[in-house]
Amino acid sequence: MAVRWTIPALLLLSAIVLVLPQLVHNAFALDIFIRILLFSFIGVAWNLMGGYARQLSLGHAAYFGLGAYTSTIMQVDFSISPWIGMIAGGIVAMLASLPIGWLCFRLRGPYFTIATIATAQALMLVFLKFRDIAWGAEGTTIPNLGSSPLMMQFETKASYYYVVLGLLAIGLSITYRIEKSWMGYYLVAIGEDEDAAEAIGVNAPRIKRDIYMISAFLTALAGTFYVQYIYFIDPATAFSFNISIEAALVSIVGGIGTLWGPVIGTVLLETTSALLQSWLGSTTGGVQLTVYAMILMAVILWRPTGLMGLVSEAWQRYPGRKPAGARAAP
Amino acid sequence: MTDALVVSGLSKRFGGLRAVQDLSFTVRENETLALIGPNGAGKTTSFHLITGFHRADTGSVSAFGREIVGLRPHDVCALGLARTFQVAKPFGAMTVLSNVMTGAFLRDRHVGIARDKAREAIAFVGLSRHEATAAKDLTTIDQRRLEMARALATEPRILLLDEVMAGLNPAEIDQAVALVGKLSARGLTIVIVEHVMRAIMAVARHIVVLDHGQKIAEGSPREIVENPEVIRAYLGSGYVHAPGTGDAHA
Numbered sequence: 001m002a003v004r005w006t007i008p009a010l011l012l013l014s015a016i017v018l019v020l021p022q023l024v025h026n027a028f029a030l031d032i033f034i035r036i037l038l039f040s041f042i043g044v045a046w047n048l049m050g051g052y053a054r055q056l057s058l059g060h061a062a063y064f065g066l067g068a069y070t071s072t073i074m075q076v077d078f079s080i081s082p083w084i085g086m087i088a089g090g091i092v093a094m095l096a097s098l099p100i101g102w103l104c105f106r107l108r109g110p111y112f113t114i115a116t117i118a119t120a121q122a123l124m125l126v127f128l129k130f131r132d133i134a135w136g137a138e139g140t141t142i143p144n145l146g147s148s149p150l151m152m153q154f155e156t157k158a159s160y161y162y163v164v165l166g167l168l169a170i171g172l173s174i175t176y177r178i179e180k181s182w183m184g185y186y187l188v189a190i191g192e193d194e195d196a197a198e199a200i201g202v203n204a205p206r207i208k209r210d211i212y213m214i215s216a217f218l219t220a221l222a223g224t225f226y227v228q229y230i231y232f233i234d235p236a237t238a239f240s241f242n243i244s245i246e247a248a249l250v251s252i253v254g255g256i257g258t259l260w261g262p263v264i265g266t267v268l269l270e271t272t273s274a275l276l277q278s279w280l281g282s283t284t285g286g287v288q289l290t291v292y293a294m295i296l297m298a299v300i301l302w303r304p305t306g307l308m309g310l311v312s313e314a315w316q317r318y319p320g321r322k323p324a325g326a327r328a329a330p
Numbered sequence: 331m332t333d334a335l336v337v338s339g340l341s342k343r344f345g346g347l348r349a350v351q352d353l354s355f356t357v358r359e360n361e362t363l364a365l366i367g368p369n370g371a372g373k374t375t376s377f378h379l380i381t382g383f384h385r386a387d388t389g390s391v392s393a394f395g396r397e398i399v400g401l402r403p404h405d406v407c408a409l410g411l412a413r414t415f416q417v418a419k420p421f422g423a424m425t426v427l428s429n430v431m432t433g434a435f436l437r438d439r440h441v442g443i444a445r446d447k448a449r450e451a452i453a454f455v456g457l458s459r460h461e462a463t464a465a466k467d468l469t470t471i472d473q474r475r476l477e478m479a480r481a482l483a484t485e486p487r488i489l490l491l492d493e494v495m496a497g498l499n500p501a502e503i504d505q506a507v508a509l510v511g512k513l514s515a516r517g518l519t520i521v522i523v524e525h526v527m528r529a530i531m532a533v534a535r536h537i538v539v540l541d542h543g544q545k546i547a548e549g550s551p552r553e554i555v556e557n558p559e560v561i562r563a564y565l566g567s568g569y570v571h572a573p574g575t576g577d578a579h580a
Contacts, residue, residue: 180441181441182439182444185424185428185431185432186435188423188424188428188432189424189432192421192422192423193420193421195403195415196419196420196421197421197432198383198402198403199381199383199403199407199413199415199419200407200412200432200433200484201404201408201433201435201436
């Protein structure tokens with residue numbers, strides 16, 4: 001990689017992202033920024049397993065929901081800070097990924113995907129039925145304590161912005177470290193051809209289990225944050241199939257198995273969706289969804305490698321650069 | 331010389347089909363053994379059984395005295411048995427270097443060390459100038475070379491090559507034969523499945539002939555080409571081996 005360009009670009013990007021809430025005070029705009037950061041983070045978490053190792057899960061809502069419920073139960077019933085609840089939720093999700101992975105990884109391809117959908121749906125039903133511990137279908141609101149940073153409650157949207165920005169930074173740095181290590185090579189190898197990977201000594205079941213745990217942990221952190229942000233939880237929100245879809249979609253549109261793919265995908269999709277909603281949503285209901293769907297189809301038809309593919313192609317055409325090429329190149 | 335690989339009484343059925351029946355053979359250390367026979371004779375299945383991709387119904391396989399039936403493919407590889415596939419399975423989107431590094435990580439998880447080892451294996455098979463090429467853009471012979479380099483990077487003691495010469499032109503076959511010779515000279519024990527008789531005669535010291543899942547003959551290349559049953563089942567009555575090359579061992 002051309003280090004002399006990436007580092008200044010990264011610094012500039014960080015600077016912009018850091019000062020953004022100081023310049024923009026519009027609540028609607030800040031809300032969109034927070035959603036972009038949140039879904040980028042969920043996409044980054046999903047991408048570790050779904051992108052690099054090509055295990056297309058559509059059940060990551062399971063971990064989002066487990067994270068959300070763990071921290072909320074701890075907070076509402078035991079007054080434990082969501083900061084602690086967040087980590088606890090991550091651990092619960094990690095542990096839950098073990099039996100779920102044990103079952104689902106017996107299947108490959110579309111069968112794996114269907115099995116993951118089923119696990120998330122099953123968990124949603126469990127939380128709908130268990131009214132004693134988790135409020136059943138009505139859900140619950142989070143007690144509003146005003147400004148209470150130790151309880152992850154803030155008066156300004158800007159604070160939430162920085163929290164989720166921090167999460168995204170953690171997700172990206174974990175992805176970067178994994179991508180550059182032996183683990184990254186093993187994940188891509190499994191995604192390319194699991195038999196060939198096994199033949200050269202890659203313990204595919206163990207690698208898949210480990211990356212699933214990391215992915216589940218991170219997804220659960222997003223769940224906690226989301227509940228704290230909207231002050232409400234119910235099974236339909238926490239285990240929403242939309243979460244699973246978004247996680248996969250932003251990565252696929254942005255560039256599956258690339259560090260920045262989920263971020264680029266989210267920026268495009270969330271911005272488009274929010275703008276279409278505000279322009280068209282009030283006058284002609286439904287049109288914004290149609291346009292959104294058409295943009296999706298266009299990307300998948302013409303850019304099956306995602307927008308990152310476009311960026312790296314342009315990068316390679318840049319004069320004076322040798323054509324290097326492929327994914328996971330050192 | 332010690333026994334590197336001992337296969338005894340190996341059998342595998344797929345439904346009503348007896349893919350491999352009571353197969354036994356021994357490969358001594360640093361020997362090159364060829365497994366030949368008509369299509370469907372059970373050669374590739376034998377490879378799958380030895381390397382853990384299929385579980386044998388009965389029988390045993392021991393590598394340097396260790397029983398390996400029942401182990402998963404990655405464990406078999408960790409014990410020093412590496413294989414290539416009949417249809418090359420490169421990690422297409424990765425570069426040649428990354429492909430081979432993935433193999434090298436088995437012995438050392440350090441990226442820098444893996445890169446050095448990978449470069450050495452790539453140079454050994456003669457792919458150095460394609461180091462940065464995506465594996466999917468390689469020609470057939472280069473993909474086979476890549477598979478060998480990737481297998482070599484796992485530092486095997488026994489190498490199982492499944493039809494590495496299929497689909498190559500005569501000049502490429504000569505290159506491949508030379509490469510197998512080089513691997514043998516490096517001290518590797520090699521089991522090779524091949525149809526190209528010219529190549530087998532050049533590289534193998536010992537040949538096992540399979541037909542319908544059973545071993546029908548075993549011996550030196552010269553004994554095999556004169557064996558009436560092998561001629562009937564596989565070589566065909568018109569087969570005349572060019573004299574002078576039969577005992578050539580690279």
